[in-house]
Amino acid sequence: MTHPTRAALEPIAWVSHASLEVLTGYLMKRAFNVIHADLVITLETFGLRTITFSALVMVVDNPGITQTQLAQGLCIERSNLVVVVDELETNDLIARNPMPSDRRAYALTATPAGQLLRDRVLAAVHGHEARALAMLTAEERAVLNRLLRRIEGA
Amino acid sequence: MTHPTRAALEPIAWVSHASLEVLTGYLMKRAFNVIHADLVITLETFGLRTITFSALVMVVDNPGITQTQLAQGLCIERSNLVVVVDELETNDLIARNPMPSDRRAYALTATPAGQLLRDRVLAAVHGHEARALAMLTAEERAVLNRLLRRIEGA
DNA sequence: TATTGTTATACTCTATAACTATA
DNA sequence: TATAGTTATAGAGTATAACAATA
Known part of the structure; x- marks a missing residue:
């Protein structure tokens, strides 16, 4: 049909997701957006972005x-x-240390302030996830995490 | 410790994710990235982006x-x-139809070409998800989808 | 030659404010 | 006055190429 029918031009009651809500990629993006929005707010309190948060944690875990x-x-x-x-160095949370073995590279280490902040932020982020995922039981969250880890192949 | 130890400056064997891989938001982002990268390649074949794909499907489902x-x-x-x-209109996949009841708004409808493309793309996307989620059984994928839907509250 | 950190750049995605024409 | 569509713009996030110092 090249010309839409009269009925097709009527405003609809609500938007159907029928064909999309069976797609894992679609559902994952929408679920992630919900969680991420709350995470951003949580991290703002500490002056961190998602990427600086992950980087700080990873430097502490891998001195x-x-x-x-x-x-x-x-x-x-x-x-x-x-x-x-x-950004992390300016805020005195991590340091670039010269490496004697390779003068091109820097060995990243967290400062005492960085280690302290990491602990506080990590606790806050666990609280954020408890809130954002309150509709799931602990077991359901464990199942979800396990499935997500397998998708990435980690 | 203000000065890192000698051992702390040695190059590490591999990067530990210990503190992050228990976070659903972290796992969801990484899993989504894997799926999304393959989706983008799948959609490129049809000259579509993620957002134009979703929009086309939704217009067909909601004339x-x-x-x-x-x-x-x-x-x-x-x-x-x-x-x-x-973008979709230029490619003759959808049309902006004037609404008699409200001359400010447009009633969006898919063209025959748009409806045809939607069917072909949707089949390809289902194939993409079968590939990208091959490590999960059908039941596991159903469980994952159900959990993701509940997070968004849909 | 190859690699580390770096700069510059560009492209996508996303969010906000303001405009026009209608209601 | 409020809303639909639109424009302009700015901020993130992300990807590539090229450079200096070093291996």
Whole structure:
């Protein structure tokens, strides 16, 4: 039909998602958006963005890590990591230490302030997830996490 | 410790995710990235982006929908939808029909070409998800979809 | 030659404000 | 006055190329 019928031009009551809500990618994006919006608010309190939060935690968990290794761990480009490390360094949360074995690279370490902030932020983020995922039981969340980990192949 | 130990400056073997891989938001982002990368490749074949794909499907499923309603359904801003509708209209996949009842609004309908493309793309996307989620059984995928739907509250 | 960190750049996605024409 | 569609714009996030210092 090249010309829509009269009925087709009437305003609809509500938007049907029928064909899309069976797609895992579609559902994952929407679920992620809900969680992420609350995470951003949680992190703002500590002056952190999602990427600086993940980077800080990873540096604390991997003292001496280089920027290339950190970028690989975070699945971002080395070039994009530079401003992330700059931001954390400016706020005295991590430090770029010269490596005697390779003078091209820096060994990243968290400062005492960075380690302290990481602990506080991590607790807050666990609280955020408890809130954002309150509709799921602990077991359901464990199932969800296990399934998500298998998708990435980790 | 203000000065990192010698051992802390050694290059690490591999990056530990210990503190992050228990967070659903972190796992969801990484799992989504894997699926989304393959989806983008699948849609490129049809000259579609993620957002134009979703919009096309939603217009076919909701003939006569207005742009404001479509934006709400897609969870994007009306202003950002304009170029999406432009793109689909330019490619003769959907049409902006004047609404007699409200001359400010457009009733969006899919063209025959748009309906045809939707069917072909949707089949391809189902194939893409079968590939990207091959590590999960049909039942596991159903469980995952159900959990994701509940997070969004839909 | 190859790699580390870096800069510059560009492209997508997203969010906000303001405009027009209608209601 | 409020709403539908539109424009302009600015901020994130992301990807690529090229460079200096070092391996």
